[in-house]
Amino acid sequence: MTGGKADEERARVFSLLVANKPGVLFRITSLFRRKNFNIESVSVGEHIKEDESRIVIGLMADDAMANIFERLLRKQIDVYEVRQMDISRAALRELALVRVRLVEGNGVGYLHQLCSIFDYKVISINRNYATVQAVDVPSRLEEFLAILGESRVKDIARTGITALEEAD
Amino acid sequence: MTNMSGADAIIHGLKAEGVSVMFGIPGGATMPLYDSLKDSGIRHILARHEQSAAHMADGFARASGKVGVCSGTSGPGATNLLTGIATAYLDSYPVVAITGQVARPFLATDAFQEVDTVGIFNPVVKYSFQPLTAAEIPMAIKSAFYIASTGRTGPVLVDVPKDVQMESADMDFSGKVDIKGYNPYIVPDSMDVERAAEMLLAAERPVILLGGGAIKANITPTVLAMAELLMVPVASTLMGKGAIPEDHFLSTGPVGMHGTYHANTLIMESDLVVNIGGRFSDRTTMKVDEFTKERKMIQMDIDPTEAGKNIKNAHFIIGDLSTSVGMLYEAVKRRVSSRKETPWYRKMKELKSEYDGKVFQNDGPFSSPHIVKKIRELLPADAIVTTDVGQVQMWGELFYKVLKPRTYLTSGGLGTMGFGLPAALGAKVAKPDVPVVVLAGDGSFAMTNNSLATSIMEKIPVVVCIFNNSNLGMISQWQRVVYGGRYSASWLGESPNFSKLAQSYGAEGIRVNSMDDFEKSFKEALGREVTTVIDLEISPSENVYPFVPSGNSLKEMLTK
Numbered sequence: 116m117t118g119g120k121a122d123e124e125r126a127r128v129f130s131l132l133v134a135n136k137p138g139v140l141f142r143i144t145s146l147f148r149r150k151n152f153n154i155e156s157v158s159v160g161e162h163i164k165e166d167e168s169r170i171v172i173g174l175m176a177d178d179a180m181a182n183i184f185e186r187l188l189r190k191q192i193d194v195y196e197v198r199q200m201d202i203s204r205a206a207l208r209e210l211a212l213v214r215v216r217l218v219e220g221n222g223v224g225y226l227h228q229l230c231s232i233f234d235y236k237v238i239s240i241n242r243n244y245a246t247v248q249a250v251d252v253p254s255r256l257e258e259f260l261a262i263l264g265e266s267r268v269k270d271i272a273r274t275g276i277t278a279l280e281e282a283d
Numbered sequence: 284m285t286n287m288s289g290a291d292a293i294i295h296g297l298k299a300e301g302v303s304v305m306f307g308i309p310g311g312a313t314m315p316l317y318d319s320l321k322d323s324g325i326r327h328i329l330a331r332h333e334q335s336a337a338h339m340a341d342g343f344a345r346a347s348g349k350v351g352v353c354s355g356t357s358g359p360g361a362t363n364l365l366t367g368i369a370t371a372y373l374d375s376y377p378v379v380a381i382t383g384q385v386a387r388p389f390l391a392t393d394a395f396q397e398v399d400t401v402g403i404f405n406p407v408v409k410y411s412f413q414p415l416t417a418a419e420i421p422m423a424i425k426s427a428f429y430i431a432s433t434g435r436t437g438p439v440l441v442d443v444p445k446d447v448q449m450e451s452a453d454m455d456f457s458g459k460v461d462i463k464g465y466n467p468y469i470v471p472d473s474m475d476v477e478r479a480a481e482m483l484l485a486a487e488r489p490v491i492l493l494g495g496g497a498i499k500a501n502i503t504p505t506v507l508a509m510a511e512l513l514m515v516p517v518a519s520t521l522m523g524k525g526a527i528p529e530d531h532f533l534s535t536g537p538v539g540m541h542g543t544y545h546a547n548t549l550i551m552e553s554d555l556v557v558n559i560g561g562r563f564s565d566r567t568t569m570k571v572d573e574f575t576k577e578r579k580m581i582q583m584d585i586d587p588t589e590a591g592k593n594i595k596n597a598h599f600i601i602g603d604l605s606t607s608v609g610m611l612y613e614a615v616k617r618r619v620s621s622r623k624e625t626p627w628y629r630k631m632k633e634l635k636s637e638y639d640g641k642v643f644q645n646d647g648p649f650s651s652p653h654i655v656k657k658i659r660e661l662l663p664a665d666a667i668v669t670t671d672v673g674q675v676q677m678w679g680e681l682f683y684k685v686l687k688p689r690t691y692l693t694s695g696g697l698g699t700m701g702f703g704l705p706a707a708l709g710a711k712v713a714k715p716d717v718p719v720v721v722l723a724g725d726g727s728f729a730m731t732n733n734s735l736a737t738s739i740m741e742k743i744p745v746v747v748c749i750f751n752n753s754n755l756g757m758i759s760q761w762q763r764v765v766y767g768g769r770y771s772a773s774w775l776g777e778s779p780n781f782s783k784l785a786q787s788y789g790a791e792g793i794r795v796n797s798m799d800d801f802e803k804s805f806k807e808a809l810g811r812e813v814t815t816v817i818d819l820e821i822s823p824s825e826n827v828y829p830f831v832p833s834g835n836s837l838k839e840m841l842t843k
């Protein structure tokens with residue numbers, strides 16, 4: 116964890132290694148419910164061994180709250196490992212699929228340019244819509260969406276962040 | 284490998300765990316289980332409400348140190364169990380609850396008597412299992428007992444769909460429990476222990492505070508030896524009551540909202556608290572900043588997640604208390620051989636001689652504090668007392684001196700009214716040779732008195748003393764003391780007539796209103812082979828003192 120005052124809310128990323136079986140995600144998310152707390156993002160995927168999953172949870176919390184969650188998470192039998200990530204030392208990405216409305220005039224060409232600046236990809240297209248695949252840090256993704264403008268975004272699916280701490 | 288049904292496998296598994304008794308009520312989704320139970324050799328005790336079945340299992344666990352087992356059918360059977368399971372959870376006692384569930388094809392269809400039992404129980408169990416094939420049952424049962432009874436003990440749920448109970452499979456009972464991510468055996472760090480020993484010896488005014496964990500870990504002799512060597516006062520929480528005999532010269536009795544005057548005073552004047560197996564609950568510490576101010580804390584606990592939970596600045600020693608406290612005692616012994624009376628000890632002695640057993644509000648000879656003291660006088664040391672919740676529980680806390688661990692069973696964490704009678708039945712099943720007495724409230728008793736039927740039918744005699752003030756007494760006390768006498772919904776009236784109620788169940792029932800009558804009927808009750816309900820007519824205006832209202836520090840006790 117980095118700097119900041121203890122009682123200041125800031126972005127946290129919990130990285131968990133858990134049992135890959137039914138009910139585990141429910142048990143974990145219900146811990147946050149106890150404090151009536153809104154998780155900003157959760158991503159889950161199988162880990163190296165197939166009986167384990169990596170769960171990455173993003174949320175805004177002050178130190179006290181973060182510590183409560185860390186304790187509750189550690190208490191779970193199905194949670195093997197709990198880490199509060201040092202965000203400054205982690206690779207942190209989110210995947211978004213954005214359906215973009217193509218408009219006459221600045222349609223395909225404009226989108227293409229924008230995507231190449233952001234290093235995103237158009238993965239499918241028809242007369243009316245293009246689907247953009249974006250892998251990025253959330254702040255840059257927000258910027259992309261802002262430039263594009265709300266009226267051009269028909270739909271969006273975001274995975275929420277996932278992260279891996281740098282190895283020494 | 285033996286081929287058998289899932290239901291048979293449950294029973295087989297229970298027997299392999301040494302289970303001899305189970306408390307419950309059957310239903311549609313447990314018909315196969317109950318069919319296998321018949322003639323199994325496991326004694327089934329039929330409750331009249333599943334909450335009581337869970338309390339019975341819990342009382343059995345508390346009194347015996349073994350795992351208690353209870354069962355309910357799907358839907359309402361399970362939801363009725365919930366309060367009892369939550370009670371066991373908050374006091375960390377090992378109970379395995381086996382619930383029936385609708386058949387697999389009906390899961391998540393709002394089928395008859397379907398609720399998501401695993402989902403509902405999740406926050407109040409240590410773990411849950413829902414075997415979805417019969418072959419999973421042997422390991423589920425084994426693991427359930429293992430998890431319930433190791434580490435910080437607690438309840439575990441096993442929810443079994445009806446068709447899984449009926450399905451046959453080749454069952455393997457030889458597997459070893461290996462639960463990844465669950466390592467209850469944590470070795471205490473010897474450096475942590477050495478440091479604690481130094482803190483303890485450097486302290487001028489130390490207090491040892493025993494929580495419920497101290498009872499579970501069977502550390503009475505070690506704690507006593509260490510306390511005597513250092514001449515340290517030993518207090519307890521409500522849950523730790525009886526971890527050392529409360530008639531010991533170093534015992535101060537409990538601290539907390541309704542702790543003894545001298546225990547609360549001493550702990551607030553101490554410079555070090557050695558908390559063994561307690562969680563610094565809000566009812567123990569009261570205003571927590573005041574509690575931690577100007578004193579050091581050592582916290583010894585088996586549950587690593589207790590570190591920093593309620594108190595930030597404690598020196599934490601993790602591990603099984605029987606190991607860690609043993610290590611601490613050794614470390615202390617290496618540093619000191621004998622110790623004389625300290626000024627601190629003399630201070631304790633003075634306070635104790637003034638306040639031990641002191642009745643702050645005396646409502647005459649036939650009032651609750653005196654009755655509780657009388658009960659202690661008339662009971663042997665190993666008798667078991669269970670309590671309901673409310674004033675009566677606090678009179679017990681203050682005036683009933685517990686002489687042996689596991690002989691004072693009370694719902695401390697959840698504060699569940701109605702715990703007393705069913706827990707007493709469970710305790711009596713565990714310890715048939717000792718008298719079991721319930722300190723009941725008229726409000727609490729009304730919640731689970733149907734367990735009298737169980738007591739009669741199953742021949743489990745206990746003595747129920749109802750402290751009958753025609754009130755939800757604790758509520759009316761708060762309304763009197765804190766809410767300026769505005770009584771709201773705390774008057775219970777005079778219904779039912781409890782002695783007649785008891786008689787209608789086939790128990791003895793008697794109403795008394797003098798100490799002589801009480802003593803006589805209590806003695807008779809102890810000699811009886813059938814449950815006796817003694818309805819004690821006490822004043823509705825009694826208050827329990829000392830009393831630390833919420834928000835106050837332990838120093839700020841009300842005594843009148």
Ligand SMILES: Cc1ncc(C[n+]2csc(CCOP(=O)(O)OP(=O)(O)O)c2C)c(N)n1
Binds near residue numbers: 671673675754756758
């Ligand atoms: C199930 C449940 N409901 C409500 C409460 C709140 N409560 C705490 S003490 C109390 C009064 C208990 O009355 P009684 O059993 O008569 O005991 P008394 O206080 O009179 O000794 C109540 C209602 C509770 N602890 N448990």
